[in-house]
Amino acid sequence: MLEVATEFTFLAPAAYAALRDDFRKEMAEYPPAPPFRVLDTCYNFTGLSRFSVSGVTLKFTGGTELELDVRQMMYFTNPSDMFSVGCLAFAAAPLPAFPVSIIGTLAQMSTEVVYDVRGGRVGFMPGSDDVAPALALASGGVTIPTTGTPVPSARGFHEYTVVVSYGTPAQQLPMALTTGLGISLVRCTTCRSGAPCDDLAFDPSRSSAFTPVPCGSPDCRSSCSGTTSTCPLMVPFLASAVVQGVLTLSPSASVHDFTFGCWTRDATVAPLVNSPALRNHYVVELAGVSLGGRDLPIPPAAVSATNATVLDTALSFTYLKPSVHGLLRDAFRREMALYPPAPPFGGLTGKPEVAL
Numbered sequence: 609m610l611e612v613a614t615e616f617t618f619l620a621p622a623a624y625a626a627l628r629d630d631f632r633k634e635m636a637e638y639p640p641a642p643p644f645r646v647l648d649t650c651y652n653f654t655g656l657s658r659f660s661v662s663g664v665t666l667k668f669t670g671g672t673e674l675e676l677d678v679r680q681m682m683y684f685t686n687p688s689d690m691f692s693v694g695c696l697a698f699a700a701a702p703l704p705a706f707p708v709s710i711i712g713t714l715a716q717m718s719t720e721v722v723y724d725v726r727g728g729r730v731g732f733m734p735g736s737d738d739v740a741p742a743l744a745l746a747s748g749g750v751t752i753p754t755t756g757t758p759v760p761s762a763r764g765f766h767e768y769t770v771v772v773s774y775g776t777p778a779q780q781l782p783m784a785l786t787t788g789l790g791i792s793l794v795r796c797t798t799c800r801s802g803a804p805c806d807d808l809a810f811d812p813s814r815s816s817a818f819t820p821v822p823c824g825s826p827d828c829r830s831s832c833s834g835t836t837s838t839c840p841l842m843v844p845f846l847a848s849a850v851v852q853g854v855l856t857l858s859p860s861a862s863v864h865d866f867t868f869g870c871w872t873r874d875a876t877v878a879p880l881v882n883s884p885a886l887r888n889h890y891v892v893e894l895a896g897v898s899l900g901g902r903d904l905p906i907p908p909a910a911v912s913a914t915n916a917t918v919l920d921t922a923l924s925f926t927y928l929k930p931s932v933h934g935l936l937r938d939a940f941r942r943e944m945a946l947y948p949p950a951p952p953f954g955g956l957t958g959k960p961e962v963a964l
Contacts, residue, residue, distance in 0.1 A: 609710045610721060610730070616646065616683065618701040618710040627664070631696055634662050646888065647683060647695035656691055664698075666711070674732045680715050713756070713768070754785055773856035774868070775815030781808065791850075792868035793843065812851075812870065821850040827867045841869040848872075883916045890919040897928075897936055900943065904935045925956065 619627065628649050638659060641650040653659050664681045666674040678690070686692035697714050701707075722731040754768045768785040774794060781794065797809040812818045821839040823832035828839035828850055841848035848871040855866035881891045894917040897904050928936065 609708050610716070614710055614712045615697075615714050617698050617712045617715045619698060620709055621700040621703070623709070624698055624700040627698060628696065631662075641693045641695075644683070644685060644693065644695050646699040647697065648699070650693055650695035652693050653691045654693070659691075666715070670729075672731060674711075674715070674719070676715055677718075680717050680719075683714060774810050774853055774866075775812070776817040776854050777814070778854070778856045779810055779814065781810060791841070792855075792866075793841075793848070794868055794870055796870040796872050810870070815853060817854045817864070819852050821852055821867065827852070841871070843869065843871065881916055886916055886918060891916045892919060893917065894928075894932075897932065899936065899939050904939055906932055906935055 618624075632649060635649075635651055638651040638653065638656075641652040644650050651659075661678050661682065663678075664676045666676070668674075681697055682694045683697040684690055684692055684694045697712070701709060718734070720733040722733060754770050756768050769782050770785050771780060771782050773780045783792070783794075795809045796812055798811055798813050821827050823837055823839050825839060830840050830842050830850065832839065839850040841850050848869050850867060851870045852865050852867050855863040855868070857863070878892045881893050883889070883891045896906060927933075
């Protein structure tokens with residue numbers, strides 16, 4: 609996976625171990641340094657006048673290769689000085705949370721990533737020395753500059769944005785760049801009479817080239833149900849629909865009938881918690897749990913910030929502290945007492961603890 613939020617590159621454990629062990633043999637003459645965050649292969653180059661590092665090349669099916677120079681394959685604790693502590697900017701993907709390998713932004717630095725979506729291909733071209741990677745479209749050779757901003761609550765993570773336009777006439781919007789959704793997602797709202805328009809939202813009523821995608825269309829990959837005629841977009845917590853319009857990348861480059869998601873309702877937000885033990889995760893503070901609109905009698909200490917709640921996209925089920933899960937489980941069982949029980953399924957045993 610080509611990622612734009614994760615700085616380091618994560619490989620399958622066996623692949624990373626082979627790279628790490630070979631790299632350590634190559635670097636045996638240099639003094640080792642303690643691990644840095646998730647990076648376990650570090651060296652202290654302080655005081656040296658020169659050092660030598662063999663390049664890393666990532667090879668893909670079809671013959672495409674991505675050659676990494678020293679600044680793409682190593683992370684230096686002092687980014688402005690390579691003669692400091694430098695670490696191999698690769699790590700083993702923690703399974704099962706990361707079931708795929710991830711190429712981080714450091715490996716993509718100074719590289720134009722060319723996405724040929726219709727052709728089902730991706731390519732890499734040497735770019736400028738900009739800190740952020742660039743995005744290019746193979747169909748027209750259009751390069752879109754990106755802006756990278758570090759995420760204060762998660763060291764090693766960056767948020768990247770691009771400025772594009774939707775609709776006719778074009779409405780310019782800053783967009784977060786991510787590979788996780790598989791579709792562009794735009795916040796849509798109609799400008800209220802007498803009020804200024806939201807510069808961060810797209811107004812469909814102002815565009816002559818805006819069409820909802822109907823159910824049954826080849827561009828609708830969601831399941832339609834009931835009397836729904838417009839293709840829904842299944843995004844948690846958001847009322848969304850699949851639509852089409854004009855995407856403008858530059859004055860000379862636009863994509864007609866571009867399919868994207870249009871969401872019309874703001875999500876409920878909760879503040880992120882800065883957890884030193886979980887720096888590379890999104891952490892929130894669980895303040896309570898309700899069932900059927902009734903708050904469960906959970907002691908405040910059981911849901912305090914010391915027992916951080918991680919928002920995870922790899923696990924199907926929700927895991928709570930045993931004391932919290934026990935209260936929810938017991939209340940749910942009372943609510944469902946009219947129905948015949950079934951045997952436990954997978955990890956859903958109903959037990960407060962499971963021995964592995």
